[in-house]
Amino acid sequence: MADYPTHPDQMQAGWLAETLGFPADSLRGFSVRPVGTGQMCDSYRLALDWAQGVVDAPATIIAKCPSHDAASREVARTLGGYILEVKWYQTLAHEVGVPRPHCHFARIEEDGVSFLLLLGDLAPAAQGDQLRGAGPLEINLAIDAAAELHAPLWNSPRLAGIDWLQRDTRPIVRALFPSYFAQFRERYAQRLDPECLALGDGLVRKLDAYLAYEPSATTLQHGDLRVDNILFAPDQSACWVVDWQTLSIGAGARDLAYLIGTSISDPAERAALDRPAFDRWTNRLAALGVATDIDALWQDYRLGALSGYFMAVFASMSVERTERGDEMFAVMAERPARQAIALRSLDLL
Incomplete structure (x- = not known):
């Protein structure tokens, strides 16, 4: 006790x-x-x-x-x-x-x-709204914050010595995801269009390859970097990242793809932002002293587009169900699905 x-x-x-x-x-x-x-x-x-x-x-x-x-x-x-x-x-x-x-x-x-x-308490800073999405100023603040998280331990040998970050959840995910997706598909059959649901079918088929993928660079990865988990100053001059329950060692590019994929409500706007957001992030990493392989990181980003959809399925079946939660998880699946389809993410597996 x-x-x-x-x-x-x-x-x-x-x-x-x-x-x-x-x-x-x-x-x-x-x-x-x-x-x-x-x-x-x-x-x-x-x-x-x-x-x-x-x-x-x-x-x-x-x-x-x-x-x-x-x-x-x-x-x-x-x-x-x-x-x-x-x-x-x-x-x-x-x-x-x-x-x-x-x-x-x-x-x-x-x-x-x-x-x-x-x-x-960071008030009057306010939590972003996942359902509304984020505007350009909020997105840029979040991208810069992501780089500040990723840069200090980029490919650092210290990562292997952080024992509490070594938990391998892949066996649990491998065991649960197919049944979770079946329940997700049933729950959201009338809310999500067939193309979005078909992406989940493809992810189930390629689940082993998805879980086995090794990113080109590793660092601290927030794992749930979306606007609901970021507080923004009223004048949008600063932001603060919260909710660190999914922290892991992984691909920084995954965090970025997850952020962009879940935060932009209009698919055309998101498609126009994928590469500029990626370029802003890599430029910020370079300014912080990180040497990057741009082509390899872009592939990590493309695969990372699946992570928002993956999280929506897993989380929606794992936590207490609420009305806002149902719509939030639908949005979290729908937006990244459009991103992953546009970036041909499944083709990388």
């Missing part, structure tokens, strides 16, 4: 004050309300009522906790999602340049489920 609270209902004002670096009696109380649309965790904004005279204390913070939904918690346990996010904040976030929230507290238990994160 954790010796710290794993939900705001279990928190005492004194514990929270001391955890944030202040005397126990300096926090008179706090209020709680849910925030965000994440389906793997529950997140809350804590408004802190400090005693008079307390200086440099945050007015609000974000508490991130295990999901209230048992199925989502089990998926997180099986795939190690909570471990990945906590370990990211504990060990890597401070040395990787990607913009992200400040972490006040990060602990997890050996069960891989009981955990707590206390993060800086």
